[in-house]
Amino acid sequence: MNKIVSKENLSDRVVKFEIEAPLIAKSRRAGHFIMLRVGDKGERVPYTIADSDSAKGTITLVIQRVGKSSEKVCQLEAGDYVTDLVGPLGNATHVDKIGTVLCAGGGVGIAPMLPIIEAMKKAGNRVITVIGGRSRDYIILEDEVSKYSDEVIIMTDDGSYGQQGLITLGIEDVIKREKVDLCVTIGPAIMMKFVAQLTKKYDVKTMASLNTIMVDGTGMCGACRVSVGGKTKFVCVDGPEFDAHQVDFDEMLMRLKAYN
């Protein structure tokens, strides 16, 4: 049982939680995720660790309501308990001084991007962040993102905030303008697919953090499998980050619909 220390609504659909998990707060690194479960009948679902405070012994999760399980979490209040929480899972992001890193986060993918932005900046990179969403409501964590980015570009589909257009438009502008050494992308699978197509065209190395269906998150079930470079990989233990140009996004999109 892990206690929720604070809850903040970032938008109608997106909630930020600080949850007690001292061991995880201590050992986690950028790119790691946890699995949690609410209630005895609840399912195990994965969420990225957006931030942590090892002094307070808490981790931060940013959760978007999309269906039954995320809704169940989002209904919890400060002081409530999460039934089970386990982590940190997955491989940490490989952080190095590379040069210019373009971070492309869409929708709730902005939250898991946050620790990567911070780590990349602290490693001495120039960090350009492009965040995108359907409308102004979907743009979350702008202040936090700005703190560690040299430049932040905001894209909305409807133009209600930042520039109008898909996230790929913002990315292409940057790539055309200056040399980008690495692109990191997190967001809906369909968005990552188009980001990968674009950066491939410009031959910019790209890492995508994949959000497949999971059950255990420890390599035990294979529900999270994806094809990368023609080989089957388990996202929870081999990932969650992979070379985006090698990922079979069409297969991933298909597998995400397994239970819909």
Added chain:
Amino acid sequence: MTTQEYLKAERAQEWRLDIRKKIKNKDRMAFTRVEMPEVDPVVRSRNYEEVNLGLTADLAVAEAQRCLDCVDPTCITGCPVEINIPKFVKNIERGEFLEAARVLKETSALPAVCGRVCPQERQCESQCFYTVKLNKQAVAIGYLERFAADYEQQSGEMSVPDIAPSNGIKIAVVGSGPAGLAFAGDMVKFGYDVTVFEALHELGGVLRYGIPEFRLPNDVVDIEIDVLKKMGVKFITNIIVGKTISQEDLKEQGFKAIFIGSGAGLPNFMNIPGENLNGVMSCNEYLTRVNLMQASDPDSDTPVLMGKKVAVIGGGNTAMDAVRTARRLGAEKAMIVYRRSEEEMPARVEEVKHAKEEGIEFLNLHNPLQYEGNERGQVTRMELQRMELGEPDASGRRRPVAIEGDTRWIEVDEVIVSVGVSPNPLIPASFSGLEITKWGTIVVDDTMKSHENTIYAGGDIVRGGATVILAMGDGRKAAKSMHEKLLRAAD
């Protein structure tokens, strides 16, 4: 005293003599083996109740009377933990059921479990005098073991073993499967301060997430774990050793030694076309959804696909569990697809028998080549290769060879791949000082000690997929040798 001398001395006890004299051996041999009372196949293939109902006391005593209390009890050599079989069986014969259970517990940490899931026909019962010399059906050692253990569980008089005074030495156990549980039970008896770390949110390892309730009810496992808790073993769930806490953290927290029983949880796939279609999944995924996450309960949030035409690939216990589960979840056609013949099947004979009674179809000597799906990516059919048996391979089993050109397609809407598991790579990847084989198992010496002095290991992480009783035996052996080593160090 050697084991032989001990067995002889036990056999010479007065009550044993009396019991032997009561019925002539000729008469004992004329009795026929009991039949396990079972739930009707039609009824049970629609529910999750345990299939074997267990022997009544009368049946158990009658079966125990068949045992000849042999001078040379060869049955014991067939049991990986060398349970004193005649001693417990004769206790059943004289009606001392709790005493029988106590005898079991001298050697086995989980008799109620092993009585249910051991492949007895290949272990103890295969070496019984009846099998070896009389060419008759063996004494039903497994049924009797289950009877005595259940009797104790239900009597409400579970004996909590004597515990040595606490020595304050902290020992960590990784994983709560049979290996970890057996190890923890013995170490706590020796007086150690034992903490078991489990990655999942429930305890028991494969006993919980793998083997279904119709074969091993959760209650049976819970009762055993409760006894361990009463004995003072601490259990912490949701901790992945190597991730949540490291080898160094354990050291810092004062743990003097570690036992690794992290199992073989990694599912193998066949890497054939279409295997990533929706509806094709590993046996672990399927059984975990149903057993651990209770996905078949309408109130559970975890979904599970309930196919109508389900094919399970493989011939082991895992495959039988999956196919029988599929049947219970409403499959009209539930099939085993196995590349060898029934004779080579690694599954327990009883499971195959039960599966057949429940209407499971067996496509033996068939091997999948590929899967195809519809426009939504849902599997719809599979291509099968007909096989025949060739020369024996390294394992001594005849090797399956494809019959050139003999293939066919069959319709399926769910496929469960059950072609073996590999050791869980988490510990090997995150611990230093261990020696790992190319199969990913941890190398240990004959005391179950790894390359690193304070780390012992046992069960599937060492054997790469074996049995409950072997895992349990490893745990007990590791406890014994770790205890001796720590004692020597303390001198």
